[in-house]
Amino acid sequence: MTQxxxxxxxxxxxxxxxxxxxxxxxxxxxxxxESGILDSFAFLDLILYxxxxxxxxxxxxxxxxxxxxxxxxxxxxxxxSQPVQPCP
Amino acid sequence: MSVSVNPIVETYSRLAHExxxxxxxxxxxxxxxxxxLSSIRLQDDYRLVVDLGCGSGRAIHALAAAAxxxxxxxxxxxxNMCCVAARKTELQKRVQIRQGSFENIPLExxxxxxxxxxxxxxxxxxLAASVAELARVLKPNGEMDLFFIGRDxxxxxxxxxxxxxxxxxxxxxxxxxxxxRKQLTRDAAFQLFxxxxxxxxxxxxxxxxxxYDTLDGHWSWWVRVEGHFVKIPADKKxxxxxxxxxxxxxxxxxxxxPYTIHELHxxxxxxxxx
Numbered sequence: 001m002t003q004x005x006x007x008x009x010x011x012x013x014x015x016x017x018x019x020x021x022x023x024x025x026x027x028x029x030x031x032x033x034e035s036g037i038l039d040s041f042a043f044l045d046l047i048l049y050x051x052x053x054x055x056x057x058x059x060x061x062x063x064x065x066x067x068x069x070x071x072x073x074x075x076x077x078x079x080x081s082q083p084v085q086p087c088p
Numbered sequence: 089m090s091v092s093v094n095p096i097v098e099t100y101s102r103l104a105h106e107x108x109x110x111x112x113x114x115x116x117x118x119x120x121x122x123x124x125l126s127s128i129r130l131q132d133d134y135r136l137v138v139d140l141g142c143g144s145g146r147a148i149h150a151l152a153a154a155a156x157x158x159x160x161x162x163x164x165x166x167x168n169m170c171c172v173a174a175r176k177t178e179l180q181k182r183v184q185i186r187q188g189s190f191e192n193i194p195l196e197x198x199x200x201x202x203x204x205x206x207x208x209x210x211x212x213x214x215l216a217a218s219v220a221e222l223a224r225v226l227k228p229n230g231e232m233d234l235f236f237i238g239r240d241x242x243x244x245x246x247x248x249x250x251x252x253x254x255x256x257x258x259x260x261x262x263x264x265x266x267x268x269r270k271q272l273t274r275d276a277a278f279q280l281f282x283x284x285x286x287x288x289x290x291x292x293x294x295x296x297x298x299x300y301d302t303l304d305g306h307w308s309w310w311v312r313v314e315g316h317f318v319k320i321p322a323d324k325k326x327x328x329x330x331x332x333x334x335x336x337x338x339x340x341x342x343x344x345x346p347y348t349i350h351e352l353h354x355x356x357x358x359x360x361x362x
Binding site for chain 2: 019033034036039040041043044047060061063065068069
């Protein structure tokens with residue numbers, strides 16, 4: 001999946017599931033957490049969604065808090081992730 | 089027996105001896121708990137009543153005092169909470185306190201006439217297993233009231249503090265802490281229980297009540313959710329606390345600092361609910 005495709009996947013999901021009621025548009029540089037667009041529960045759902053759609057396992061251990069809550073930062077984190085390993 | 093296996097249970101156990109502090113009782117959670125308790129009506133034919141997540145035993149102590157012919161069992165996973173509750177009810181011979189959890193209720197199958205729980209169910213670790221256990225211990229005509237927080241609880245605080253917790257906890261710990269709570273929408277809660285209980289006997293009501301308090305008033309109950317933050321490194325905890333207090337203070341309105349509790353109330357009643 002290209003970065004452009006992943007950004008589109010993220011933005012579409014966020015638009016559908018955002019926690020704010022206003023009609024704010026979502027861009028790659030939109031901050032999601034402090035803005036209230038997503039809360040931590042929604043972030044969990046989003047990560048599970050991205051993992052299910054991409055087959056990637058997003059490793060949060062080394063994620064940069066400043067980048068994590070920005071659409072493009074989350075996209076970059078996902079693109080650096082490894083595919084889910086099949087069970088032996 | 090020790091079933092303190094998760095940080096929430098360990099935190100509540102550690103805080104058991106301060107749980108009945110006046111500040112906690114006056115807080116939004118104390119007021120919401122009293123509101124739920126005051127809505128409970130025990131029927132004369134209830135022989136066994138269970139409080140699941142009984143904490144320090146405040147509710148079961150009050151109900152048992154008013155129902156002299158009913159047996160009561162309070163269940164809580166936190167060992168020290170059980171000790172506090174047992175001491176509080178030691179003169180009430182029809183009250184037993186047992187250590188257990190929603191996922192592992194220490195009661196025989198089909199033995200309970202009425203089960204209630206006040207602001208505890210959102211801490212379960214396994215939703216489906218917990219609901220199955222509730223159905224197992226209730227008699228076929230048993231009744232139940234569960235009060236617990238819903239998906240949109242505390243929106244004001246969450247929006248103000250999520251960025252701060254992200255900064256001090258990092259993404260992994262922040263999301264791990266979110267996983268500890270099972271905050272459902274009303275529809276999700278209904279579906280969860282309808283998979284096990286007869287939907288015609290089941291209802292799920294939701295409410296949004298805003299409680300205003302001072303910063304210190306709100307802070308007094310922050311200990312109740314401290315389990316979320318136990319993994320913040322000690323050297324960052326003080327600064328994190330300071331930042332959170334500043335953020336919450338910024339919410340101040342003329343009535344005080346608002347906190348809106350999104351409460352779900354699952355009711356199971358005999359026969360068909362109207």
